[in-house]
Amino acid sequence: MTAALVRALGDFDLAEELVQEALLEAVEHWPREGIPDKPGAWLLTTARRKAVDQFRRQARFREKLALLEGASMRDDTAEGDDRLRLIFTCCHPALSREAQVALTLRAVAGLTTTEIARAFITSEATIAQRIVRAKRKIVDAKIPYRVPAARDMGERLEEVLAVLYLMFNEGYLATAGERASRRDLAEDAVWLAGLMVRLMPEEPEALGLLALMRLHLARADSRFDDDGNLVLLQDQDRSRWDRERIASALAVLQRAAALRRPGQYQLQAAIAACHTEAASWEATDWRQIVALYDALLELMPSPVVQLNRAIARRYRDGAASTLPEVDALREALDSYYLFHATRAELLRDLGRDAEARAALARALELTANLAERTLLQRRLG
Amino acid sequence: MKYVLLFGETKERAKQWESMPEAQRQAAYAPINQWFEKYGSKITGGHELQPERTATTVKFNNGKPVVTDGPFIEGKESIGGYAEVTVADLDEAIEMAKGWPTGGLVEVRPVVDRGEPQR
Numbered sequence: 368m369t370a371a372l373v374r375a376l377g378d379f380d381l382a383e384e385l386v387q388e389a390l391l392e393a394v395e396h397w398p399r400e401g402i403p404d405k406p407g408a409w410l411l412t413t414a415r416r417k418a419v420d421q422f423r424r425q426a427r428f429r430e431k432l433a434l435l436e437g438a439s440m441r442d443d444t445a446e447g448d449d450r451l452r453l454i455f456t457c458c459h460p461a462l463s464r465e466a467q468v469a470l471t472l473r474a475v476a477g478l479t480t481t482e483i484a485r486a487f488i489t490s491e492a493t494i495a496q497r498i499v500r501a502k503r504k505i506v507d508a509k510i511p512y513r514v515p516a517a518r519d520m521g522e523r524l525e526e527v528l529a530v531l532y533l534m535f536n537e538g539y540l541a542t543a544g545e546r547a548s549r550r551d552l553a554e555d556a557v558w559l560a561g562l563m564v565r566l567m568p569e570e571p572e573a574l575g576l577l578a579l580m581r582l583h584l585a586r587a588d589s590r591f592d593d594d595g596n597l598v599l600l601q602d603q604d605r606s607r608w609d610r611e612r613i614a615s616a617l618a619v620l621q622r623a624a625a626l627r628r629p630g631q632y633q634l635q636a637a638i639a640a641c642h643t644e645a646a647s648w649e650a651t652d653w654r655q656i657v658a659l660y661d662a663l664l665e666l667m668p669s670p671v672v673q674l675n676r677a678i679a680r681r682y683r684d685g686a687a688s689t690l691p692e693v694d695a696l697r698e699a700l701d702s703y704y705l706f707h708a709t710r711a712e713l714l715r716d717l718g719r720d721a722e723a724r725a726a727l728a729r730a731l732e733l734t735a736n737l738a739e740r741t742l743l744q745r746r747l748g
Numbered sequence: 749m750k751y752v753l754l755f756g757e758t759k760e761r762a763k764q765w766e767s768m769p770e771a772q773r774q775a776a777y778a779p780i781n782q783w784f785e786k787y788g789s790k791i792t793g794g795h796e797l798q799p800e801r802t803a804t805t806v807k808f809n810n811g812k813p814v815v816t817d818g819p820f821i822e823g824k825e826s827i828g829g830y831a832e833v834t835v836a837d838l839d840e841a842i843e844m845a846k847g848w849p850t851g852g853l854v855e856v857r858p859v860v861d862r863g864e865p866q867r
Contacts, residue, residue, distance in 0.1 A: 461838055508858045509749045511837040519839075 450475070451514050451566045454559075458527040459510045466501035467530045468537075469494055475562070476555050486552045487537065527563065528576050528632065531556050535580050539587065540736075553584060564619070574623035575633030581616035582639040585609040596745075597738040601648040613643045634663045653683035670699035678709055686716035704733035708743060750792070750834050750859040751841040756825040757852035759800070765828075766799050779849035787833070787844055794831030825853060832859070 457470040472478045472486075480498065484491040504510065515523040538552030560577040567573055589603040617640060623633050638659045645651040660676035674696055681689040690713045693706070700706035707730035714723035724747065731743045757765070768776065784791060803819040819826060835841050838856070845854040 459838075461842070508856075509837045511839050515839075 447566050448514070450562070452512050454527055454563070454566075455514055455523060456505065456510060456512050458523075458530045459505075460523070460526050461508065461510055462501050462504060464530065464533065466497050466504075467526075468534050469497045470501045471530055471559065472534070472555060473498055476559055478555065482551075486555075524567070524570060524572065528560075528572060531560050531563070532576060532580075532632075534559070535583075539583055553580070553587075556580060557584060569626065571623040571626040571628045572630040572632050574619050574626075575630055575636050578616040578620040578623065579632050579636035579639060581612050581619065582636060582643055585612035585616065585643065591738070595738070597742045599742070600642060605647065608643060616640070616643075629662070629666075631663060631666050634659055634666070638663075651682065653679055657683055670696050671703070674700060674703075674706060674709060681713060681716075686713040689713060690717065702733060704730045704739065704743075706730075707733065711746070749837060749841075750832060750861065751838075752857050752859060753794075753831045753833060753841065753845055753848075754827055754855040754857065755829045755831075755848065755850075755852065756855065757828050757850070758824055759826050761852060762799060762826050762828060776850075783847060783849050784831075786847070790833050790835055790840075790844070792832050792834045794829065796829035797827060800826045828852070 454471065454475055457474055458467045462470065469483055469487075472483050473480065478486075480491050480495050484494045487494065535553050535556035538554070538556065557577070557580045560573065560580055563570070563573040564577050586600075586603065586608050588609070589605070589607040590598055592598050616636070620633065620636050620640060623636075638656055641652055641656050641659070656679045657676060660672065660679055664672050664676060674693065677689050677692045677696075680692065690710070693710055693713060696706060707726045711723045711726035711730060714720075714726060727743055727747050731740060731747070734740055734743070765773070765776075800819050803817075805816050805818060805820045807814050807816060807820070821827070833841060833844060835844070838858070841856050845856050848854050
């Protein structure tokens with residue numbers, strides 16, 4: 368049995384330690400509950416679970432954890448179903464988004480309240496209270512503990528994926544000063560997305576989200592320079608992108624595409640994939656990216672998606688024809704910093720410098736994110 | 749598990765509803781009646797409420813009751829009625845609320861269960 372664990376973990380000392388712990392637990396449980404039908408399997412499952420618990424807090428073991436989880440899911444579907452019930456309950460739409468996030472991190476990813484509080488730069492008491500309230504609502508309002516029925520599955524899965532994506536962005540978009548503690552959150556979200564994929568391997572949007580997260584993370588190291596300043600995609604050192612992670616993301620995206628049910632995460636991942644496949648910024652296939660945004664707009668016709676499409680069009684068609692399209696979004700996006708930052712870029716391209724500076728100043732008013740502010744300030748000169 | 753579904757609508761909608769010609773109102777009731785029929789076995793009580801202009805609020809100021817005109821919920825919405833439903837869990841109550849035919853808003857509230865005998 369130790370061998371089986373060593374194979375999965377590649378760490379003999381740890382495997383042995385876990386087997387010892389599993390045996391201890393057996394000594395405790397078996398006299399009370401009787402010897403299980405397959406004692407060996409019981410021990411292995413217990414040891415694995417202990418390994419999972421240990422690894423969950425150690426980012427560098429995450430990849431191994433994935434292997435381990437994959438192995439244990441296959442021979443233990445009951446445990447898998449239980450996990451899934453837990454996830455859907457934590458992400459029930461009757462709970463607030465922040466409660467869903469905290470509860471999922473606590474109950475599914477096994478983070479402590481302290482760890483969650485640190486990740487969200489808030490007090491432990493706040494997180495503890497958020498979790499207690501959510502649990503109370505689950506009990507008092509009788510939120511059922513189950514995997515949703517087929518007819519609700521689309522909607523409910525969307526909710527779970529939205530929770531995971533928010534979690535990811537909290538970590539991924541964190542600025543330099545906060546990065547150390549918050550980047551982990553992105554890793555946790557990737558782990559959870561991987562779990563969803565293992566539990567629901569036929570759901571293309573779960574695959575799409577996993578691919579999207581991996582593609583973002585593959586570029587994470589090049590997003591900031593040594594001084595902690597934000598580096599835009601066009602200026603990033605592409606040799607620093609994690610090619611292995613990109614390849615794994617593309618494989619996942621292919622699996623999703625084979626299921627022939629496109630969705631927003633798959634399309635966003637496809638857009639990110641276009642960028643990672645381009646050897647340089649100049650070699651970017653903007654025609655393809657604009658086409659993908661068109662498809663995304665059909666699914667979610669939001670002004671922010673329109674803005675992103677316009678940004679891509681700028682590189683395909685030039686600033687002169689793009690500016691009116693961006694200007695048309697003013698009413699919807701007037702308080703969004705990226706709207707003004709985009710206008711500033713377009714106006715500068717067109718030599719309308721005074722207007723560009725005014726737009727930049729407006730963008731600066733609208734973002735509190737330090738890295739974004741620094742970038743805008745540099746442009747203002 | 750018992751829940752109360754509170755049916756809310758914007759005050760504007762409530763006024764439109766009231767000023768509707770009788771024939772039109774009857775027609776507008778049809779889908780609501782269908783909803784009550786569909787879930788008849790789960791609905792254990794409820795009423796449509798008269799418009800907000802008929803409401804009277806008794807407010808206690810330092811323990812002294814003061815009678816005032818109007819509802820106590822101030823806002824853009826008003827409550828047009830409620831239904832008490834007995835279902836397995838929140839998902840089932842939400843399912844019913846989602847099927848509410850006139851739009852607006854439906855608040856789903858679990859009822860406190862102290863294990864009292866049914867009256």
